[in-house]
Structure formats: C-alpha cells, structure tokens
Amino acid sequence: MRVFVEGIGLLGPGLNGWKNSMPLLKNAGEWKMHPLCVPDPVSLPAVERRRAGQAVRLALAVGFEAHVNAQRDPSVTETVFTSSGGDSPSLHTNCEALAHTNPEVSPTRFHNSVHNAPAGYWGIASRSRESSTSLCAFDASFAVGLLHSTVHVLIDHRVVALIAYDVPYTDPIDHVRPIISAFATSFLLTPEKTEHAIACLDIMRMDGRKRPWLPVMDPDMAKLSLGTPAGRSLPLLIAIASGLTMKVDIEELPGHRLEVEVSAC
C-alpha cells in the first residue's frame, strides 16, 4: 500500500519540532535527551486551553506542525489518533479521588481521561468536522495507527493526519506501566504525490518476527524508541530524515510487523 508523507510533526526529549530534529535524526550522536518542551495550545479557546493536559498539548502541537510543514488546511483533513494510554495522568487523579470515602471526580479530569479527548480538543482547535478515529494497540499503537491511517487514505481517498502520542504515568501506575518519556509525532498522509510530498511509504503488514531492517541509531535513542509506544516511530522518522531509500521494520501486534519501504520524493 503506497501513501505519501507531506508533513511531519515531532516532539520528544531533545526533539523540538520536525525541522529542528532532522539533523539530529540523520547524524547519530548529535542528539541529547534534553527535557521536552511542550508548547501552549494557542489554537484552543481560553477555557479549553486551561483544561488541556500534556497529552492534548502534545497531540495538538504535532498535528498542527505537520499541517504547517505540508501547507495544508487542518479543517479539511481526517484524523487518526493513536495512543497506548491517552491522558494517563488523569487516570491517576480520578482513581485517587474515587478511592476516598466520599468520591468526587473533577468534570475536566473526567473528560480528559476519555481516550479520544485529544481528538475532541483537536476538532475544536482545527475546526475540522471530518472523521476522527482514536485507536489503541498497547505497544503496537503507532504501527497499528499507521496501518489504519494508510487504509483510510487509500480507501476514502482522503488526506489523513496520523497523530501518535504518549505521556508517562505518575506514581504508582508508572511501576506497572513504565513509559520513559512523553513523545508525539504526526504524519500528514496523502493518496497521491503532490509538490509538497517529502517521502513515499510502501507499507506491507507481514507475519513473523521483526527483521533487522533498522537505520543506524544512537543507543539512547533506541532506548527512547522502545520506552515509549509513540517513540516506536523513531526508526521511520530517521529513515525519512536521511532522505535515502531504505526498508524499515516496525513491530506490530505480537507475531506481526509492518515492513515500510521509505523513499524520498
């Protein structure tokens, strides 16, 4: 299945935007795990901006960045959101509140804890009335999100923004579900090649174990990639940043992988 990437958004530790990060991804060794900077969601009205947690801020930032880089109007794109845990800090706050004798849940924390909350905020910020689907596949959330958004692009013949994000849990859930850093990325995908296309992806869902088709990767970046579900996009991001033609393997659900042939446009 062939789709084209027109724009990318990226926020992770030491990765502050796609264009800033390209040289760091291309040249292993230059990247350092600096703290993540999460921008204010200026596209949201004041009330929603106050209510937005880190997951929403990250998802919106990379979503808009991908559209800016592709020079696309976000109000007409479909979206596929994918995340392992959604706005995970809200889960902790709600469960802590519910463990009290007289439980009271904050309405904002409640709606933020819903898995598709970032998609709802995205609709408000982007004014897009197009379809938005929120997915989860545990550690394979990025790969499965990429597969579904590719199918949306090809079957609906639409421009689709894939937005993958994850934020760490707080104590005590972080002990049972460690996510080492917040991370978010967005791919603006189109069915046809346009003047803004930066890469072409040929994607196949394959049976069997992952094969060693990975770009050269800094060991700490490899840890980041495995330590956050959305970070499993890093090999693909490195391949696109390198501008070369290469095959990348992304682990999907157990027993499956996505084989992605990346070529520059």
Add this chain to the structure above:
Amino acid sequence: MNIPDNSFSTPGSRMNPLVLTHVSLVNALGPGIRATLEALQKTRGGLVRCAFHSSELDTWVGQVPGVDEIRLPSFLSDHECRNNRLALLGIEQDGFADAVKSAKKRYGRNRIGLFLGTSTSGLEETEWAYRHRDPDSGALPVGYCYRGTQNTYSLGSFVQKVLDLDGPTVVVSSSCASTAKVFAEASRMIESGLCDAAVVGGADSLCLTTLYGFQSLGLLSKSPCRPFDENRDGISIGEGSGFALLEKSVADSDPSDIRLVGVGESSDAYHMSSPHPDGLGAVMAMRRALESAGLAACDVDYVHLHGTATKANDSSEDKAVVVIFGKGKPCSSTKGWTGHGLGISGIMNAIVAMLCIQYHFMPGSLNTSRLDPSLQSGYLMETREDSVNRVMSNSFGFGGCNCSLILGRTI
C-alpha cells in the same frame, strides 16, 4: 499487497455492502439476542436502582447480572476484569463462537480482522487497585495487571486469544461512537484486502469513573432515563457486549440477509462534552451514511436514535434528524430499556436495528411519559408493527465524535 488503482473509491462513493452473518448480544435485558427482542416486544425494561459497588449515587443503571461470577479461561487469568468477563459472556451467546470457528475454516484465522470498541476497558480493576494500595509505600496491590485489564487494548488482546484470530486487530476508543466506528474500520480493512471478513463489536462495563464522572457533569438522571421526554434529566448508564461477523455480500447471498449498506462519520468541532446545538456534526454523519449507501432519506424506514435522554443531546439529534428526514420519519431511542451503554451503544443500536428489520417493528420509547413539544421529529412513543427494510442507527459521542450506520435488506 499493493492495491491496484482501480480499487480506489472516490469521496461520496458507495460502499460495498457487508452481510452481518452472525451476531451476539448481552445487556441489562439479559444474555442473547432473544432477551433483547422479547424485552422490546413485551415492553420490559432492564434498568435498576444503582447499587453498583460502594457507589451511593441516586441513579439507575442497566447492569448485567451475574458478571462477577464469570471466570475467564485460566490461560487468560491476567485479563480478569469486568469488561473482559462481559466480552466472554457475549462471545458465548447466540452461537457466536461457533460461527467464528466455521468462518476460520473458510477464510483462515489470519484473514479475519478484529475491530473492537470500548470506552473504559478494565478501568474498574484500577479503581479497585487504588482502594487497595500499600498503606506505607502507596504501591498498587500485587496481582494487579495493567496490560491485561486497564489498557484500552486489553479487550482486543483478550478477544483475539479467545477466538484464536490472527488478522489485523485494533481497539477503537472514540467514546460512545466506538462500536459504530468499528463497522467503518472493518469495511475499509476488508476493502483494502488486508482481511476477507471481520469480527466487530466490543464491550463496555460499569465503573465508578463513568458513574461519578457523568454525575460531575450533571448528566446522570435520578430516575430511569426518559429519552425525548419534556422532563428528561440525563442518562442512565448501561453496560454490555455485542459482536457481529461481517462478510462480503456475494451475488447469491440470501435476500433476507441483513447488510451494512452505509456508514457516515464526522466530528462536531464544537465542545468536549456537549453536542453542537444544531446537530451539525450529526447531520454530516447521517448525510454521509446515506451517500455511502446510495440512498435517499425516503429510502430509510426508521431511525434508531442515539437518544441518550440529556436535554442537549436529544434536542441536537432531533434537529439533525429533521434536517435530513423532515418531521415525520419514525424514530426512537431504546436507552430507556438498556441504559446508555457508552462504548457499546454503537453495536447495541445496530443489533436492535437488525431485529427491527427481521421482526417487522419499530420500538416505542420506554419511560417517556410526555414527549417534549419542542422536539419535531417523528418520535415513536408506542411500538409500531410494520415492515421495516432499512434502518439508520446513530451513535454520537463525547468530544463530538459521530457515526451513523445504515442496515438493510434487499427489497
């Protein structure tokens, strides 16, 4: 694996119908499809005063009895939670597991996709774990399994193992539209050639987060919910599970088969917990469903509404239905029977739509005593027996996520 160019559909083009060859359902009306059918026909509701766990909320719920007594197969004990128990109960109804077994023989286990929906997955397990933290260290109790219960994908992992499927699998969590949107995902994935058939559906279960969460938003009714009533004051939360096996419609398919003929999706782009007051997103979803079915509004006999019984939701949906269908189209909500199943309401609504076609009726509205005079759609207070060939089934969720399905048979 690459799709030839000529298989691309263009925007607004018709979808290829899929046959719902087998379905199963569990909700507050009982296990199995027949329980729901009989309850609808005999006007017997399933809502009870809420006595869920320690909750002291003054509300009513559509609780499935006996879920706590169900035990998962021992090889899946790490998935033990209310949501997966409900899913298992659903799989065991209506011969569904056998239907999947026979489909695996025809297609192969890796050619059947699994597209499930839930809103809260096994969250009740995490709520329990937080009540049982170590008093000194604050640690969660030993034995709490995040991956098998809390994570939204737990349901996908569980059902995939129970049914022994190996095709593309995902969990959609788009709040109350989740198990309507799984039909859209399945349709696209089959169209793409990544699978030949699909199991769709899901499970959603009562938990304190949704009970107290909706309470905090002022959206929980103190009485059994009253869709479209002048004095409606909110939802009654329900739970359940439901599944459908979707297969391609072939030339010699039985004309009485119920098919998914149209799907429409949209977003409100308006508010996190309130629908667009004029139902703009709902209008778009319903219009797109008609377009993808290649049908006009007059071709639809009945609209099975989302109809949650909040002031804002019913008013918004009513306006949208009138825009698409005019004022007289028969429509109603069955939330008065089952409660609002949140993430499971999409497939519950779709299966009821299927029953309406098969058994020639359109359900009236339970608990609604005086129809809100400001609402203008053709809302049915009493069950009507009539031939029904096509039904639109609506699911509109939190965050302004909308999905309308059209089910029908060949006429």
